[in-house]
Amino acid sequence: MDRAPTIKDVAERAGVHAATASRALNPATRAMVNARTAGRVHEAARALGYAPNSAARSLRTRTSSVAGVIIPDLRNPVFPPIVRGIEDALREAGYMALLGNTDGDPERERELVAAMRGRQTDGFILATSRRDDTVPGSPVPTVLVNRRIDGGGVPSVTADNAAGVHLLVRHLAGLGHTRIGHVAGPRSASTGWERYRAYLDAITSLGLDQAAKAVEFAEAFTEAAGHAATLDLFAANPGLTAVLAGNDLIALGCYSALAELGRTVPDEVSVTGFNDMPFVDRQRPPLTTVRIPHYEIGREAARLLLERIGSPEAPTKSVVLPVELMARASTGPAKPQDS
Structure with missing residues (x-):
């Protein structure tokens, strides 16, 4: 032809x-x-x-075949595979993704949403939502990815945060740890809050209630914020033998803070993360964490958005995908005197 x-x-x-x-x-x-x-x-x-x-x-059709994808931090390695899943699924459907990065700034997010709406974007996939947000960009079809809002009413795709935290706490308890602290993610994000609540629940269910108040909230899901929060956590709770971090970047901050305190991982303190972002298996020591299905989360978010664009009045769906424990060398047995 x-x-x-x-x-x-x-x-x-x-x-x-x-x-x-x-x-x-x-x-x-x-x-x-x-x-x-x-x-x-x-x-x-x-x-x-x-x-x-x-x-x-x-x-x-008065549509653009373009979907806006807004994420909080391009430097966070958890997002590229999610975005790849979104792009692949959109491309298969004849759509393209218009990507924006907010650096965690709500004003920047509002600017991006407004600019993308001005280009007749057909819908949004947002990884930036805070728990108290209303629907950004309404009435444009919107799907939340890796985050949820407290009020519900917006389709979302997340990993099973509660199940992942329970896997980690049971893993640490199985190694003999009874004093397990938590460096949580920001309260404003559903990921930080849900993992914190799951930590409290897991500690209680295993009869480790004495550790339930050993919590510091990091200001952001970053290594620097994790470092600062870990120093505060150990200043208040020097007898901890394990730390459950809100995500992998926070866990890396735990590593550096513990080194600053002269504590070795995992001989003196075991450390866990969450997300299994690329390269954490190459850290020293390799990080025990929870693997989330990054690429599948992105594909499912794109699928939900396309479904929403085609049927705006369809019932709201919240999809929760399963997770997997990745036990590595950052966790080890508690010393006999610590258990």
């Missing part, structure tokens, strides 16, 4: 009407087409190398 393939070419190859092919290739109308027929159309489009004319479709 010497010319670029058209929707009619796709329709002929798939054996359907051109209108059906068009609906099957448009995420906003795909639900109107039988799944088997839609699959046949997509296969025909791939075989022909057909690329939808997004500008023309925007004029017809």
